[in-house]
Amino acid sequence: xxxxxxxxxxxxxxxxxxxxxxxxxxxxxxxxxxxxxxxxxxxxxxxxxxxxxxxxxxxxxxxxxxxxxxxxxxxxxxxxxxxxxxxxxxxxxxxxxxxxxxxxxxxxxxxxxxxxxxxxxxxxxxxxxxxxxxxxxxxxxxxxxxxxxxxxxxxxxxxxxxxxxxxxxxxxxxxxxxxxxxxxxxxxxxxxxxxxxxxxxxxxxxxxxxxxxxx
Amino acid sequence: xxxxxxxxxxxxxxxxxxxxxxxxxxxxxxxxxxxxxxxxxxxxxxxxxxxxxxxxxxxxxxxxxxxxxxxxxxxxxxxxxxxxxxxxxxxxxxxxxxxxxxxxxxxxxxxxxxxxxxxxxxxxxxxxxxxxxxxxxxxxxxxxxxxxxxxxxxxxxxxxxxxxxxxxxxxxxxxxxxxxxxxxxxxxxxxxxxxxxxxxxxxxxxxxxxxxxxx
Numbered sequence: 001x002x003x004x005x006x007x008x009x010x011x012x013x014x015x016x017x018x019x020x021x022x023x024x025x026x027x028x029x030x031x032x033x034x035x036x037x038x039x040x041x042x043x044x045x046x047x048x049x050x051x052x053x054x055x056x057x058x059x060x061x062x063x064x065x066x067x068x069x070x071x072x073x074x075x076x077x078x079x080x081x082x083x084x085x086x087x088x089x090x091x092x093x094x095x096x097x098x099x100x101x102x103x104x105x106x107x108x109x110x111x112x113x114x115x116x117x118x119x120x121x122x123x124x125x126x127x128x129x130x131x132x133x134x135x136x137x138x139x140x141x142x143x144x145x146x147x148x149x150x151x152x153x154x155x156x157x158x159x160x161x162x163x164x165x166x167x168x169x170x171x172x173x174x175x176x177x178x179x180x181x182x183x184x185x186x187x188x189x190x191x192x193x194x195x196x197x198x199x200x201x202x203x204x205x206x207x208x209x210x211x212x213x214x215x
Numbered sequence: 216x217x218x219x220x221x222x223x224x225x226x227x228x229x230x231x232x233x234x235x236x237x238x239x240x241x242x243x244x245x246x247x248x249x250x251x252x253x254x255x256x257x258x259x260x261x262x263x264x265x266x267x268x269x270x271x272x273x274x275x276x277x278x279x280x281x282x283x284x285x286x287x288x289x290x291x292x293x294x295x296x297x298x299x300x301x302x303x304x305x306x307x308x309x310x311x312x313x314x315x316x317x318x319x320x321x322x323x324x325x326x327x328x329x330x331x332x333x334x335x336x337x338x339x340x341x342x343x344x345x346x347x348x349x350x351x352x353x354x355x356x357x358x359x360x361x362x363x364x365x366x367x368x369x370x371x372x373x374x375x376x377x378x379x380x381x382x383x384x385x386x387x388x389x390x391x392x393x394x395x396x397x398x399x400x401x402x403x404x405x406x407x408x409x410x411x412x413x414x415x416x417x418x419x420x421x422x423x424x425x426x427x428x429x430x
Contacts, residue, residue: 024266024267025260025266025267026255026258026259026260026266028266028267028270029255029266029269029270029273030255031270032269032270032271032273032274032277033248033251033252033255033273035273035274035277035281036248036251036273036276036277036280036312037248037252037311037312037313038277038281039276039277039278039280039281039284040241040244040245040248040280040310040312041303041310041311041312042280042281042284042285042287042290043241043280043281043283043284044241044284044290044293044294044302044303044310045240045241046284046285046290046293047280047283047284047285048283049279049280049283051239051240051241051243051244052239052240052243054244054247054276054279054280055243055244055246055247056247057272057276058244058247058248058250058251058273058276059247059250061251061254061269061272061273062247062250062251062253062254063254064264064269065251065254065255065257065258065262065264065269066250066253066254066257066258068258068262068263068264069254069257069258069259069261069262070257070261070262072257072335075257075259075261076341076342078259078261079259080341087259088256088259088335088338089338089339089345090336090337090338090345090347090348091345091347095255095256095259096252096256096336097251097252097255097256097312097336098252098313098336098337120287120290120303121305121311121312121313122305122313123303123304123305124304125369125425125426126291126295126426126427126428126429127291127426127429128426130304130305130306130351130354130355131354131358131369131370131373132305132306132350132351132352132353132354132355133305133351135347135350135351135354135373135375136345136347136348136350136351137347138347139345139346139347139350140345140347143346154340154346154377154380155346155375155377156376156377157374157375157376157377158346158350158374158375158377159372159373159374159375160350160370160372160373160374161371161372162369162370162371162372162373165369165426210340211340211341211342211343211380212341213341214341214342
C-alpha cells in the first residue's frame with residue numbers, strides 16, 4: 001500500500017475474493033457432499049445399489065449434524081460475522097454444497113474473474129449449463145465485482161443475454177466489472193466465456209443498500 | 216378431450232408438470248442428500264462432530280455410487296429419454312439434490328404455478344433468497360410454462376426485476392405464462408410472490424429450438 005492509497009480504494013493487485021476452502025472440517029465434508037450429489041445423479045436408478053440403505057446412511061449423517069448444530073438464529077449470527085466474502089453462499093461458499101464452487105479473483109484493472117467447471121447437477125439443455133445456473137453465477141459475480149470496486153448493493157434489475165450454449169465439463173471463465181455509480185445506482189456487467197467465446201452476458205443495476213446482518 | 220381438441224393444445228385441467236418424486240430408490244437418497252446439504256451448513260465448524268469422519272463416510276457413499284454408475288454417455292441417454300419434464304434438472308428434479316425442489320402445476324388458464332420453501336442453502340442477503348436463485352427458479356419456470364403452452368425453446372434473453380427481498384423459510388409462489396409467439400420468438404413472463412406480494416418478476420425471450428438429445 002502506497003502513502004497515496006486510501007482504504008476505500010481497491011487494492012491494486014490480484015486478490016482472492018472467495019473464502020479459501022480448508023482441506024478439513026466442514027469444508028472437507030462439503031466437498032464430499034458435492035461428490036455425492038453428482039454420484040446420485042450419475043447412478044439414478046440404474047445400479048444394483050440398495051438405495052434405501054444409501055438413503056438411511058445419508059439421513060443418519062444429516063440427523064447427527066442437525067442434532068449438534070447451533071440453533072438457526074445463533075448460526076445466522078456466526079454466518080454473517082466479519083466482513084468481505086461469505087463462506088455459506090450458493091456460488092462460492094466452501095460450506096455450501098450447492099456451490100460448484102466458483103473461485104473469484106480481483107484483478108488490477110478493477111474487474112474480477114473466476115473459473116469453474118460445471119458438472120451434471122448444473123445441466124439445463126443436454127450437455128450444457130442450465131440458463132438459470134448461468135444467471136446465478138453472474139448475479140453473484142456482479143455482486144462481488146461491486147464489492148471489489150468498493151461499493152456494493154442489492155440487485156434491482158438483471159438482464160442476461162444467452163449468445164450460445166454454455167458447455168458442461170470444460171473450464172468456464174466468469175468475469176464482472178462495475179461500470180458506473182450514480183448516487184445509489186450501481187451498474188455492473190459480466191460474462192461467461194468458454195474457450196474464449198462469450199456464452200452469456202449480464203448487465204445489472206444494483207442499489208447501494210444492505211439488509212441488516214443478524215446480531 | 217373433446218372432438219375439437221387437438222393434441223398440440225394444452226389439456227385444460229390442472230396437471231402436475233414436474234416428475235413425481237418416489238419415496239424410494241434414488242429419489243429417497245436425493246431427498247436425504249438435500250437434508251445433508253442443509254445440515255452441513257447449519258453445523259458449519261460449530262459442533263463437536265468429527266468432520267473428518269463425516270467427510271470419509273460421505274466420500275465412501277459417493278465412491279460406491281460412482282463405481283456402479285453407468286458411464287456418462289450412457290447415463291446422458293437415459294436422462295433424456297421420453298418426453299415432457301425431466302427428473303434431473305436443478306430446479307424440479309427429484310434426482311438432483313440441488314433442486315429445492317419446486318413443484319409446478321399447469322393451470323386451466325394456460326399459466327403454470329408452483330410453490331417452494333427455500334432453506335439456508337439458497338441464502339443471498341441475510342434470511343433472504345439469493346437473487347441468482349430467484350433467477351434460476353424463474354428461468355426454469357418460464358421454460359416449463361412454454362412447454363405447457365405447447366411451444367418451448369431455449370432462453371435468449373431474461374430480465375429480472377427485484378421488487379423486494381424474497382424471504383427464506385416461508386412458502387413462495389412461482390408463476391409463469393407464455394404471452395406471445397411470433398415465428399420462432401416466444402415471450403414469457405413470471406413472478407415469485409410471498410404472502411401475496413410480488414418479490415421478483417421476470418420477462419424472457421425464448422427461441423423455439425432444441426439441442427439434440429443424446430442418443
